[in-house]
Amino acid sequence: MPIVAEYLRHWKLIIGAGFFSLVVAILYLAIYPVTYETMARVEIQENNDLMSTGSIGLGEAAGVMKSFGLGSLASGAGISIEDEVLTFQSSSLMSEVVSQLGLYVEYTKPYNFWYKMYGEEPVRVTCDPYLLTNLHESIKFKITVTGNGKIRIKSKTKKETHQFQFDSFPAVIEVKQGRFVFTRNPASSESSFKINVEVFPPSWVAETLAKEMNIEDYSKSSNMIEFTYQDHQIQRAKDLINTLIAYYNIDAYSYKKRTGDASLLFLEGRIASVMSDLSDVEQKIESYKLANKLTDVQFDIQYYAEYMKELKIKIIEIETQTKLLELMDDFVKDPANRFKQIPSLYTTNSEMESSPISLYNVTLMQRESALKTASEDNPSVINLTMQIDMLRESVFQMIEKAHQSMVLARKNLDDNEKQLLRKMDAVPEQERIYVDYKRQQEIYQGVYLILLQKQEEIALSIGHEIDKAKVVDAAFIKKKPVQPRKLYAAIGLILLTFIISVSWIFLKETYVLLKEELKRTA
Numbered sequence: 001m002p003i004v005a006e007y008l009r010h011w012k013l014i015i016g017a018g019f020f021s022l023v024v025a026i027l028y029l030a031i032y033p034v035t036y037e038t039m040a041r042v043e044i045q046e047n048n049d050l051m052s053t054g055s056i057g058l059g060e061a062a063g064v065m066k067s068f069g070l071g072s073l074a075s076g077a078g079i080s081i082e083d084e085v086l087t088f089q090s091s092s093l094m095s096e097v098v099s100q101l102g103l104y105v106e107y108t109k110p111y112n113f114w115y116k117m118y119g120e121e122p123v124r125v126t127c128d129p130y131l132l133t134n135l136h137e138s139i140k141f142k143i144t145v146t147g148n149g150k151i152r153i154k155s156k157t158k159k160e161t162h163q164f165q166f167d168s169f170p171a172v173i174e175v176k177q178g179r180f181v182f183t184r185n186p187a188s189s190e191s192s193f194k195i196n197v198e199v200f201p202p203s204w205v206a207e208t209l210a211k212e213m214n215i216e217d218y219s220k221s222s223n224m225i226e227f228t229y230q231d232h233q234i235q236r237a238k239d240l241i242n243t244l245i246a247y248y249n250i251d252a253y254s255y256k257k258r259t260g261d262a263s264l265l266f267l268e269g270r271i272a273s274v275m276s277d278l279s280d281v282e283q284k285i286e287s288y289k290l291a292n293k294l295t296d297v298q299f300d301i302q303y304y305a306e307y308m309k310e311l312k313i314k315i316i317e318i319e320t321q322t323k324l325l326e327l328m329d330d331f332v333k334d335p336a337n338r339f340k341q342i343p344s345l346y347t348t349n350s351e352m353e354s355s356p357i358s359l360y361n362v363t364l365m366q367r368e369s370a371l372k373t374a375s376e377d378n379p380s381v382i383n384l385t386m387q388i389d390m391l392r393e394s395v396f397q398m399i400e401k402a403h404q405s406m407v408l409a410r411k412n413l414d415d416n417e418k419q420l421l422r423k424m425d426a427v428p429e430q431e432r433i434y435v436d437y438k439r440q441q442e443i444y445q446g447v448y449l450i451l452l453q454k455q456e457e458i459a460l461s462i463g464h465e466i467d468k469a470k471v472v473d474a475a476f477i478k479k480k481p482v483q484p485r486k487l488y489a490a491i492g493l494i495l496l497t498f499i500i501s502v503s504w505i506f507l508k509e510t511y512v513l514l515k516e517e518l519k520r521t522a
Helices: 002-008 011-031 059-065 081-089 091-101 129-134 203-210 234-292 303-333 356-371 380-421 429-463 486-522
Strands: 036-044 105-108 122-129 137-145 151-155 161-167 170-173 179-184 194-201 212-215 224-231 467-479
Touching: 002 105, 011 486, 036 234, 081 091, 081 212, 081 234, 081 356, 091 203, 091 234, 105 122, 105 212, 122 137, 122 194, 129 179, 129 212, 137 179, 161 170, 224 234, 224 467, 234 429, 303 380, 303 429, 356 380
Parallel strands: none
Antiparallel strands: 036 224, 036 467, 105 194, 122 179, 137 151, 137 194, 151 161, 170 179, 212 224
16 A cells, blocks of 8 residues: 555556556547458358269169169268368468458558558559569558659668659569559549559568468358458458459369369270270171061060079170279279379279278369468478378279179179070071170160260369358448447557556656765765
């Protein structure tokens, strides 16, 4: 209490400090630009794997695919909201938004560093994309336009300064960093003005925006992402969030289309190969029928077909799956396809989601997503690459085991067929040969229909551009401003008054004590 009473003796000083603090608080409330919070929400849509889309019922192909376990295979990858948030915050995506909106240029009026202009600036600065890509330092410009239309521009970097004069806009200047074009903003009517302009590398601005913008999942049980950003320029905040979402959707569709185009290219080559084989078999059937003068073979071998129907269906299934395995084996062993998704043309019914092929494709998608925010030298990317190589060996082994299983199953079916044929020695040899040809024809037809259906599904999928980030709430402004805050001004007023008063009294008393001590020692 004595200490408090001692300080209260200096009530005039406290009132003076309070008055000074009040002036500072009023200046803060008056000068600091009114800042609002902008918010938006999106829902991330789950995209199925293009190479394992569901059946659309193309006649016989749907039935064949169902019997082979190829009917409705989902990607099994799901959505990682954390990965999507990192993609929104990635430097590449943010830099695209910064370049699109011109946020790499900062316009401020002299002695007003808090307020950054957007849309109402009297002059605009543009530069070519190559300059922005190779810009590694900021460049400041001081622009003065007099009433008679004369233009003075002063450029400044850490190492050099240049001055330019022009009679009218547009003004083009060439400096070491590149070429800059200054034009009048049609929306501004100012005839004479001074303005400070600073051009930054877009990646710098993108880094700052990624820190200032809050992007997080709305809840752990949903696919919703929420964006919040504070800015005194309402339109700039709305444009920033809306453009970020738009560019995210563009990049997502571009990736989906690239994947789809690669899948279509793979299928087109296989379809052409199967069509060639099918054409050869049909020509052999036609030549064989002409050479042996066969007319109504189906009627002649009707009794054979009845007994062999079930066996024939199994042989066709085995042959078709063997052919599909061969197609997949050729695709997987090609070094050029190391980081391409393996088409799910063969899948067992019990291992749709846990098969090596499914795990391999999921790991490829994770690596592709990681490369959006990191380089190939990143430890996480290297780890994913090692996983892919290990899974690729598992795929080799799975295909080899499946092929051996098909060979064994085919051998058993052939043995059963030979036993039946020995009991049916009345069947002419030419009819047996004809049956073999027809069986080959049906095998190629089944493979062709499967590949054709896959091609149609992928074409339909990439033909419909659906936003991956569905906008639930477009960018909107909250009602109450977040800056300047009266509470902050009041707290600052009290703290500043206390600090000034205590500091002054403490320094004064310390000075008096030192003075007395000097007198005693003297």
